[in-house]
Amino acid sequence: MTILETTDLTKMFGRVKALDRVNIEMKEGEVYGFIGPNGAGKSTTLRVLLGAIKATSGSARIFGKDVWKDAVAVHRRIAYVPGDVSLWPNLTGGEVIDLFMKLHGTKNRGRRSELIDLFDLDPAKKCGTYSKGNRQKVALIAAFASDADLYIMDEPTSGLDPLMEKLFQKQVLEARENGKSVLLSSHILSEVEKLCDRVSIIRQGAIIETGSLTDLRHLTRTTLLLETKKPPQGLSAVKGVHELAHKEGAIQFQVDTEELDHVMAFVSAFGIIRLESAPPTLEDLFLRHYETARPQAQ
Amino acid sequence: MYQSLFAQTGNLSWFVIKRNKLRFLIWLLALTALTAGTAASFLGLYPSEAERQALTTAMVNPATTAMVGRGYGLDNYTFGAMLGHQMLAMTALTAGIMNILFVSRNTRGDEEDGKTETLLALPIGRTSSLTSVIASALLLNVVLVLAMTGALVMLDIESINLEGALLYSAAIGLCGFFFAAGTAFSAQLAQGAKTATGLAFGLLMAAYTLRAVGDVNENALSWFSPIGWAQRTEVFVSNIWWPLWLLAGSSFLIAVAALYINAARDTGAGLFSASKGRKEAGFLLQGTGGLIWRLQRTGIFFWTVAMFLLGITYGSVLTDTEAFFESTNVIQGVVSQTSDLTLSEQFLPVLMSVMALIGTIPVVMAALKIKTEEKKDRMQHILGRSVSRIGQLAHYAVFSIALSIVMMLATAGGMALAMDQESLSGSTVFASAFLYLPAFWVMTGLAVLLIGFFPKYTFVIWLYLGYSYIAVYFGRIFQFPDWVGELTPFGWVASYPVEEIKPMPVIGLALVSLVIGAAGFFGFIRRDTNG
Ligand SMILES: Nc1ncnc2c1ncn2[C@@H]1O[C@H](COP(=O)(O)OP(=O)(O)OP(=O)(O)O)[C@@H](O)[C@H]1O
Ligand SMILES: [Mg+2]
Numbered sequence: 146m147t148i149l150e151t152t153d154l155t156k157m158f159g160r161v162k163a164l165d166r167v168n169i170e171m172k173e174g175e176v177y178g179f180i181g182p183n184g185a186g187k188s189t190t191l192r193v194l195l196g197a198i199k200a201t202s203g204s205a206r207i208f209g210k211d212v213w214k215d216a217v218a219v220h221r222r223i224a225y226v227p228g229d230v231s232l233w234p235n236l237t238g239g240e241v242i243d244l245f246m247k248l249h250g251t252k253n254r255g256r257r258s259e260l261i262d263l264f265d266l267d268p269a270k271k272c273g274t275y276s277k278g279n280r281q282k283v284a285l286i287a288a289f290a291s292d293a294d295l296y297i298m299d300e301p302t303s304g305l306d307p308l309m310e311k312l313f314q315k316q317v318l319e320a321r322e323n324g325k326s327v328l329l330s331s332h333i334l335s336e337v338e339k340l341c342d343r344v345s346i347i348r349q350g351a352i353i354e355t356g357s358l359t360d361l362r363h364l365t366r367t368t369l370l371l372e373t374k375k376p377p378q379g380l381s382a383v384k385g386v387h388e389l390a391h392k393e394g395a396i397q398f399q400v401d402t403e404e405l406d407h408v409m410a411f412v413s414a415f416g417i418i419r420l421e422s423a424p425p426t427l428e429d430l431f432l433r434h435y436e437t438a439r440p441q442a443q
Numbered sequence: 444m445y446q447s448l449f450a451q452t453g454n455l456s457w458f459v460i461k462r463n464k465l466r467f468l469i470w471l472l473a474l475t476a477l478t479a480g481t482a483a484s485f486l487g488l489y490p491s492e493a494e495r496q497a498l499t500t501a502m503v504n505p506a507t508t509a510m511v512g513r514g515y516g517l518d519n520y521t522f523g524a525m526l527g528h529q530m531l532a533m534t535a536l537t538a539g540i541m542n543i544l545f546v547s548r549n550t551r552g553d554e555e556d557g558k559t560e561t562l563l564a565l566p567i568g569r570t571s572s573l574t575s576v577i578a579s580a581l582l583l584n585v586v587l588v589l590a591m592t593g594a595l596v597m598l599d600i601e602s603i604n605l606e607g608a609l610l611y612s613a614a615i616g617l618c619g620f621f622f623a624a625g626t627a628f629s630a631q632l633a634q635g636a637k638t639a640t641g642l643a644f645g646l647l648m649a650a651y652t653l654r655a656v657g658d659v660n661e662n663a664l665s666w667f668s669p670i671g672w673a674q675r676t677e678v679f680v681s682n683i684w685w686p687l688w689l690l691a692g693s694s695f696l697i698a699v700a701a702l703y704i705n706a707a708r709d710t711g712a713g714l715f716s717a718s719k720g721r722k723e724a725g726f727l728l729q730g731t732g733g734l735i736w737r738l739q740r741t742g743i744f745f746w747t748v749a750m751f752l753l754g755i756t757y758g759s760v761l762t763d764t765e766a767f768f769e770s771t772n773v774i775q776g777v778v779s780q781t782s783d784l785t786l787s788e789q790f791l792p793v794l795m796s797v798m799a800l801i802g803t804i805p806v807v808m809a810a811l812k813i814k815t816e817e818k819k820d821r822m823q824h825i826l827g828r829s830v831s832r833i834g835q836l837a838h839y840a841v842f843s844i845a846l847s848i849v850m851m852l853a854t855a856g857g858m859a860l861a862m863d864q865e866s867l868s869g870s871t872v873f874a875s876a877f878l879y880l881p882a883f884w885v886m887t888g889l890a891v892l893l894i895g896f897f898p899k900y901t902f903v904i905w906l907y908l909g910y911s912y913i914a915v916y917f918g919r920i921f922q923f924p925d926w927v928g929e930l931t932p933f934g935w936v937a938s939y940p941v942e943e944i945k946p947m948p949v950i951g952l953a954l955v956s957l958v959i960g961a962a963g964f965f966g967f968i969r970r971d972t973n974g
Pocket of ligand 2 (some may be wrong): 187188189228299
């Protein structure tokens, strides 16, 4: 069942197009990752979904309800953790967590104290004295202690130490086991790989890839080092071959994983002497997308 | 030593000035215009010496003394003597407000937002940041002195010569700087911009009140107030310069003390450090209303006490005035003889208008708090949960309206308590106070309107309040044309019991507040929120 759906979501800030026809479809029980370079539009998308800002065109629905018009009804069933958690300096962490749970309409004392222990937060301290990571914990505890069907989190682990990051990941997986859905944005690939069933890569406001991690692996490239009896004439023109370079009498190039089969067929005609391959990584895929973002962004 | 403490102070000062130039300009223009405008209007109001001399009978009574200070040079009440007597304290007070707002915004406010820490990482001295703010404040006040002196001299009034104009302006500028230094000091003690500003305003209130009490009772209390020192210059009459040394010396000492603490303490900390609090929310902190109460209760408490004390002060001043006129028989020409109202009843509307305008400050602040929440990225926590935008904004509006009632209750309560019931009955005081409520609500409505449509320009409401103050308070003294008063809700409030209560302005104001408030809600549910 579709829990969250955006169609051609577009957001203009004055004349700046922050989101350009974003389409997301998220199924119930899914952990969905949203990844992209700085300024790509991740936070903007999440804030549209939260009804904090209004889409210029296109639609966004959560639980079948319009995120702008039915914001309150939607919010009853979601929990949101903003990217940059700022709190009231004079209130204690415990007070803020209680307030947030109350505003959400949840009463779950057991879960609350369990999470406070788990995340090792001192709830009696004033928020003004908390570190960035501790403020993040307050928001996370309030979110996980609230009864929600969908968790929306903007870079939830920024500021957390590795131990807390692990705890966070455990909470997300636990939520999924309980049939909850999670939408999170991130810069950290390993986190996305560990948690997410599906991922969207966003760049300059537009989604450029979406799919499961296995799907995305198809988009990766294998790096090959090749030595042949006859020079492989015309290899650079073959579909799926990239970044061809001569190296110590051999040729190094990258092949789209999808095109590997017919590239191999092509080169075998030249008589293979040596063939070394480096496995495809998602890291490369992301870096490729991040890097190409740069020249256009300038 | 010098490098480690003060490196880059000059550059930082320019940076502070650049960031605040518009704010500086508005304040400078407002204060200079107020001074020159008042002096100029004297010319038209009291052209003959006889008229000026007649004014002394009206101006010398405990009520006026409490408000503006002791009269001097009364045997030859020149334009200069009038300006020094009637305007020095008020203008110094305003300059104090300007300096407090400027310094607290650029010290603790910045520190809270983490801006100071970013700066400290640069190769600047430990106290460079604070020194630059103090230096900018000094420069601001020097420019103010020059502008006011120039404006006064240009008016070319005989009794207002260069020496007098310079002394008058310098007294005001130094008073302003005294409070800049005081704020820099309080910012070192308290953790949090709000507390620091509160302390500084407390200091200002204390300075003004000590002076008022000292002046009325003719005792030494006035000597404990910087505003009192400024008035001892008897500017335009005796031109005594040495009290300025008191102002300059004490400001310097306070500034040095502030810098000393600043160099010694940790960034973000205060001398009073934050204590631990409760692990769980109390029964009051259960929703938006509870949160608003929690965040504003300290401010509300102090404002309520302040308004109550103000009411008591004015109430007892009225009692004194009544006795004063009974004993001296100079009543002729001051207040209407034909009226069957008592003297206190005739004075009441003026005092009430001043108290109402002061009471509006916390009421407007309460409504504008929602914008602070948005600016500090805290509104998303509330709106991201099951709270509607209408509900959220309505809480702030209702809170502001409730506060208007509390403020007027405290004021009228204090006044009724201190009044002698024969000359002024409690019910008259309360009626006169409550008549201002619809005007308060128009201000609340205006705040909501700005929040709904122009969240970046909410400061406009403070300019409008400043205008209202000038239109109502000075409009009465200087007989401005009617439309000046009609442009502010406070100008429409009946001067009960001098005028009788008419239903039209009350209903009209309430309707206006309702309409602009509703429009504000309409804007708020349609616009993007920023955090
Ligand atoms: N209120 C706003 N007004 C104008 N432009 C904005 C506003 N909010 C965001 N933008 C612009 O929209 C674009 C997308 O920003 P967004 O915050 O969504 O990026 P992001 O993907 O969350 O980046 P990061 O990884 O740095 O958090 C940026 O170019 C940003 O400058
Ligand atoms: Mg972001």
